[in-house]
Amino acid sequence: MLSKFPYLRQDLLASIVVFLVAVPLCVGVAVASGVPAELGLITGIVGGLVTGFMPGSSLQVSGPAAGLTVIVFEAVSEFGVGTLGVIVLFAGLLQLAMGFFKIGRWFRAISVSVVEGMLCGIGLVIIAGQIYAAAGLKAPETGIGKVAGLPGAFAAVFNSSEALTSFAIGVGTIAVIVLWKNTPKAVRTVPGALAAVVLATIATVALDLPVATVQVEGLLGVIQPPGSETLSELAAPAIWGTIIAFALIASAESLFSAAAVDRMHDGPRTQYDKEMVAQGAGNTLCGLLGALPMTAVIVRSSANVNAGAKTKASRVLHGVWLLLFAAAMPWVLALIPIPALAGILVHAGWKLIPFRQIATLWRDHRGEALILVITAVSIVAVNMFEGVLIGLALAVVKTAWEASHLKLEVIDKGAGPIQVYVSGNATFLRLPKILESLESLPQDRPVELDLSGLHHLDHACRTALESWAERHSAAGTEPVKITEPVKVASAEKAAATP
Numbered sequence: 001m002l003s004k005f006p007y008l009r010q011d012l013l014a015s016i017v018v019f020l021v022a023v024p025l026c027v028g029v030a031v032a033s034g035v036p037a038e039l040g041l042i043t044g045i046v047g048g049l050v051t052g053f054m055p056g057s058s059l060q061v062s063g064p065a066a067g068l069t070v071i072v073f074e075a076v077s078e079f080g081v082g083t084l085g086v087i088v089l090f091a092g093l094l095q096l097a098m099g100f101f102k103i104g105r106w107f108r109a110i111s112v113s114v115v116e117g118m119l120c121g122i123g124l125v126i127i128a129g130q131i132y133a134a135a136g137l138k139a140p141e142t143g144i145g146k147v148a149g150l151p152g153a154f155a156a157v158f159n160s161s162e163a164l165t166s167f168a169i170g171v172g173t174i175a176v177i178v179l180w181k182n183t184p185k186a187v188r189t190v191p192g193a194l195a196a197v198v199l200a201t202i203a204t205v206a207l208d209l210p211v212a213t214v215q216v217e218g219l220l221g222v223i224q225p226p227g228s229e230t231l232s233e234l235a236a237p238a239i240w241g242t243i244i245a246f247a248l249i250a251s252a253e254s255l256f257s258a259a260a261v262d263r264m265h266d267g268p269r270t271q272y273d274k275e276m277v278a279q280g281a282g283n284t285l286c287g288l289l290g291a292l293p294m295t296a297v298i299v300r301s302s303a304n305v306n307a308g309a310k311t312k313a314s315r316v317l318h319g320v321w322l323l324l325f326a327a328a329m330p331w332v333l334a335l336i337p338i339p340a341l342a343g344i345l346v347h348a349g350w351k352l353i354p355f356r357q358i359a360t361l362w363r364d365h366r367g368e369a370l371i372l373v374i375t376a377v378s379i380v381a382v383n384m385f386e387g388v389l390i391g392l393a394l395a396v397v398k399t400a401w402e403a404s405h406l407k408l409e410v411i412d413k414g415a416g417p418i419q420v421y422v423s424g425n426a427t428f429l430r431l432p433k434i435l436e437s438l439e440s441l442p443q444d445r446p447v448e449l450d451l452s453g454l455h456h457l458d459h460a461c462r463t464a465l466e467s468w469a470e471r472h473s474a475a476g477t478e479p480v481k482i483t484e485p486v487k488v489a490s491a492e493k494a495a496a497t498p
Contacts, residue, residue, distance in 0.1 A: 007310035007311055007313070008313070010308045010309060010310050010314075011309055011310055011311055011313040011314040011317065012313075012314075012317060013307060013308065014304050014307035014308050014309035014314040015309075015313070015314040015315070015316075015317030015318040015320075015321065016318075016321065017189075017191065017303055017304070017307040018061055018300050018303055018304045018307065018309075018314065018315065018318040019317075019318045019321035019322060019325075020190065020191050020194045021191045021193060021194065021299065021300055021303045022044050022061070022063055022300055022318060022322060023041075023194065023322070023325065024193045024194055024196075024197045024336075024341065024344055025040075025063070025064070025066070025193065025297070025299065025300070025344065025348070026040035026041050026043065026044040026063060026064055026322070027040050027041065027214060027333060027336065027341060028040075028066075028341035028342075028344045028345050028348075029064040029065065029066055029068075029069055029292065029345070030064060030292060031133075031214060031338060031341050032066075032069045032073065032126070032129070032130060032133065032341070032342070032345050033064075033068075033069050033072040033073050033076060033292060034072075034073050034076045034077065034081070035072075035076060035081055035084065035292065036215065036217055036222040037214045037215070037216065037333050038216070038217060038218065038219050038221075038222045038326065038330070038333075039222055039290070039291045039292050040063075040064045040291075040292055041219070041322055041325075041326040042219065042222075042223070042286070042289055042291040042292075042326075043063055043064040043286050043291045043292040043293070043294045044063035044064060044319070044322045045319050045322045045323045045326065046282050046285050046286050046289070046291065046294065046319075047061065047062035047063040047064075047282055047294045047315075047319065048061070048062075048063070048315055048316055048317075048318045048319015048320065048322060049316060049319040049320070049323070050281060050282050050285055050319075051278045051279060051281065051282035051294065052312055052315035052316040052318070052319055053312065053316050054274070054277070054278035054281060055271060055274045055278065056258075056270060056271055056272075056274040056275030056276075056277070056278040056279075057258045057261060057262075057270040057271075057275050057278075057296070058267055058268050058270075058311060058312050059261055059264075059265055059267060059301065059304055059305055059309055059312070059314075059315070060254075060257055060258055060261040060270075060296045060297075060298075060301035060304070060315075061296065061297060061300035061301045061303075061304050061315045061318065062254070062278075062279065062282060062294045062295060062296045062297065062315075063294055063297055063300060064292040064293070064294060064297075065250075065253065065294070065295045065296075065297045066122070066126060066345055066348040066349060066352065067118075067119060067122050067249070067253050067295065067352065068246075068249065068250060068253075068292075068293055068295060069122070069126055069345070070122050070125045070126065070129075070143070070379075070384055071242070071245055071246065071249065071383075071384040071385070072084070072292060072293065073129075074242075074383060074384065075087055075242050075246075077141060078238075078242075079233060079239060079242070081224070081290075082224055082229075082230050082290070083230050083233050083239070084290060084292075085224055085225065085226045085230065085286075085287050085288065085289070085290035085291070086226045086230045086231060086233060086234065086239075086287065087239065087242055087243050087246055087287070087293075088246065088283055088286050088287035088291070088292070088293045089226060089283075089284055089286075089287025089288060090234070090243045090287070091243050091244075091246035091247040091250065091283055091287070091293060092247075092279075092280045092281070092282070092283030092284030092285070092286065092287050092293075093280065093284055094243065094244070094247040094280070095247050095250070095251055095276055095277075095279050095280030095283060096276075096277055096280035096281065096284065097280075098247070098251065098276055098280070099273050099274070099275075099276030099277035099278075099279075099280055100273075100277065102273045103273075103276070104251070104255060104272040104273040104274075104275060104276035104277075105272045105273060111368075111371065111391075111392070111395035111399075112368075113361065113368040113369070113371040113372040113375070113391070113395065114371060114372075114375055114388065114391040114392055114394075114395050115252060115253075115256055116354045116357050116358075116372050117371060117372040117373065117374070117375025117376045117379075117391050118249070118252075118375060118376075118379065118384075118387070118388050118391065119253075119352040119353075119354065120352065120353050120354060120358075120372065120373075120375075120376035121143075121375060121376035121377070121378070121379025121380055121384075121387055122349070122352055122379065122384070123348075123349040123350065123351070123352030123353045124143075124147070124349070124353065124376060124379075124380050125143045125146065125349075125379065125380055126345055126346070126348065126349030126352070127346050127349040127350060128143070128146035128147050128150060128380075129146050130170075130342040130343075130345045130346045130349065131150060131153060131170075131342075131346065132146070132149075132153055133170075133338060133339065133341075133342035133345075134166060134167050134169070134170025134171070134339040134342035134343060134346070135153060135156065135157045135163045135164075135166055135167040135170070135339070136162065136163055136166040136167075136211070136212055136338075136339070137153055137156060137157075137163065143379065143380040143381065143382075143383070144380060144381050147380060162210050165209055165210060165211060166210075166211050166212070166337075166338075166339045167339065169200050169203070169204065169209070169211055169337050169339040169340055169343070170339035170340065170342045170343040170346070171343065172196075172199075172200065172203075172343070173196040173197070173199075173200050173339070173340045173342075173343030173344060173347075174196075174343045174346055174347050176192065176195060176196035176199055176200075177192040177193055177196050177343070177344070177347050178192075178347070180192030180195060180196070191303065193344050193347075196340065196343065196344065197336060197340050197341070197344065200336075200337050200339070200340035200343075201335050201336055201337060201340065204335075204337045204340075205335060209337075211337045211338070211339060212337070212338045212339075213334055213335060213336060213337050213338060214333045214334055214335075214336045214338060214341070215334070216330055216331065216333045216334040218330055219326050219327065219330070222290070223289050223290055223291075224289075224290030225288055225289065225290060226287065226288070226290065241385060242385070244385075245384060245385035245388075246283075246293050248388075249295075249384065249385075249388065250279065250283065250293055250294070250295040251276060251279065251295075253295045253296065254275065254276075254279050254295045254296035255270075255272055255275065255276070255296075257295070257296040257297065257298045257301060258270040258272070258275055258296060260298055260301075260302075261296075261298070261301045261302070261305060264302065264305045264306075265305050267310070275296075279294070279295065279296070282294050299348070299351075300318075304318075354372075357372070358372060358373070367398050367402075368398075370394075371391055371394045371395055371398065372391075374390065374391065374394060375387060375388065375390065375391030375394070378390040378391065400427070400429060401429055403425060403427070404424075404425045404426075404427035404429045404430050405424045405425055406422065406423070406424040406425060406426060406430040406433065406434070407421075407422070407423045407424050407453075408420065408421070408422050408433070408434060408437050409421045409422075410437065410441070416446075417445065417446040417447060417448045417478075417481070418441055418442070418445050418446070418447050418448070419447075419448050419450065420437075420438065420441075420447060420448065420449050420450065421450045421453060422434070422449070422450065422451050422453065422454060423453025423454060424453070424454065424455065425454070425455055425456040426451075426454050426456065426457045426458065426461040427456065427458045427460075427461065428458060428460040428461065430461075431460060431461055431464055434461065434464070434465070435464060435468060438465075438468050438472075439468065441472075443472065443477065444477060445477070446477060446478035446479075446480070446481075447472060447480045447481070448480075448481045448483070449465070449469070449480055449481065449482045449483070450483045451465075451482065451483055451484060451485045452483050452484070452485060452486050453485075454485040455485075457485050465482070468480075469482060
C-alpha cells in the first residue's frame with residue numbers, strides 16, 4: 001500500500017489541516033455573500049473532489065474565496081440566490097472555453113499592480129462590510145456607502161448592549177487569530193481561524209449571549225439546480241457582465257495563486273491552461289448545484305504546502321472530510337456565531353491589502369503604485385467589474401506611454417542647416433511634442449531631420465512629419481533633408497527587392 005502511495009501519510013495529515021482551515025472560511029464566505037452557509041461547503045467539496053482531482057496545479061486548493069465575496073453579494077442582491085447558479089454555470093463554461101483555447105497562460109500578462117489593486121479594493125470592501133455584520137447591523141449596499149457609514153455604525157455599537165456584545169465576539173475572534181501565532185508550536189497545529197470560531201462558539205453557548213448564529217437547512221435543502229425560469233434571465237444583458245466578471249476575476253485570482261504556490265515548493269509546476277480547465281469544470285458543477293463560485297485560495301493552498309503535502313491527494317481528501325462533516329454534523333453550523341465569521345473575514349480582508357507591495361512600488365515605480373491605489377479606490381467607489389476595467393485601462397495607457405519614449409535634440413550652429421536628431425519610439429502619443437519642436441524652428445533656415453535613431457515610427461508620425469516637411473519647404477526654403485530610420489529603411493528596401 002505504502003509503496004503505491006509513498007506520500008500517503010504526509011498527504012493525509014496535510015488534508016486534515018486544510019480541512020480545518022477550510023471549514024470556517026467556507027461558512028464565513030457563504031454568510032458574507034448573502035447565501036446559506038451550506039453552499040460554501042458544497043463549493044469546498046467540489047473544489048476538493050472535482051477540481052482537486054484534475055491536472056493543472058498539484059498543490060493549490062480551491063473553494064469559495066473571500067476575494068469573490070463582494071461580487072457574489074452584488075450578484076445575489078441584484079439577481080437573487082436562485083440565479084446565482086446560472087451565473088456560476090456560464091462563468092465555468094467560459095473558463096472551460098478559455099482553457100481549451102489556451103488563454104490561461106495570458107493571465108500571466110495581467111499587470112500585477114491591477115491584480116494587487118483588485119485584491120486591495122476587495123479587502124477594503126470586505127472589512128467595511130463585515131464590521132456591520134460583526135455588530136449585527138445591516139450594511140449599506142454600495143462600497144462607498146459601507147465606508148461612509150462606519151462612524152454611524154460605531155456609534156450604534158456603543159449605544160446598544162446587544163450590538164456591543166456581538167461586536168465584542170467579532171473583535172475577540174480577530175484577536176485570537178492574530179495572537180495564535182504566539183502560542184506553543186504544539187497548539188499551533190490547530191489553525192487559528194478554527195480555534196477562534198470554536199472559542200467564540202463556546203463563549204456564546206456557555207454565556208447564552210444574544211448573538212445571531214448561522215441558519216442551517218442541510219445540504220439537500222439548499223441545492224438549487226438552474227431551472228427554465230432562471231435560465232431565462234440570460235436574456236438580460238446585465239447578467240452577462242456579471243458572468244464575465246465572475247470568470248475573469250476567478251481565473252486571474254486562481255492563476256496568480258498558482259504562481260505564488262509554485263514559489264513555495266519544488267514539485268511539478270502549474271500547467272496554466274489545464275488549471276483553467278480544472279477551475280472551469282469545478283465552477284460548472286457548482287453552477288449546476290446552485291452553489292458559490294470557486295477559485296484557488298492562497299490561504300488554504302499555503303496551509304497545504306506548509307503542512308507537508310506532496311501530491312494532489314491531500315486536496316482531494318480535504319474534500320472528502322468536508323463532505324463527511326456537512327453530511328454527518330450540519331447541526332454544528334447552527335452553533336457558530338455570525339460575528340465570529342465576520343471577524344475571520346475582516347482578518348482575511350486585511351491580509352488582502354498589500355501594504356508592503358504599495359510601499360515598495362511607491363519607492364521604485366510610482367506609476368504602478370498609483371495604478372494599484374486607483375484600482376482599489378475605484379472598486380470601493382463604483383463596483384468590482386468597472387474598478388478592474390479602470391485599472392486595466394490605466395495599465396495599458398501607462399505601458400503605451402512608456403513604450404513611446406522619445407528623445408528629440410536640436411543643434412543650431414548659427415550657420416548652415418539646423419540639425420534635428422530624433423531617437424526612441426515615435427508614436428502618436430508623442431506627436432504633439434515632435435510637432436511643437438519642429439514648428440518652432442526658423443522658417444527661413446534649411447533643416448536636416450535625422451530619424452536614424454528611431455526604433456519605431458508609426459504611420460501617424462510618418463504622415464505628420466512628411467506634411468511638416470512640405471510646409472517648411474513651401475516658402476522657398478531648401479527642402480528638408482530626412483534620414484530614414486535604419487530599420488524602416490531596411491524593411492522598405494527588402495520589400496522593394498524582387
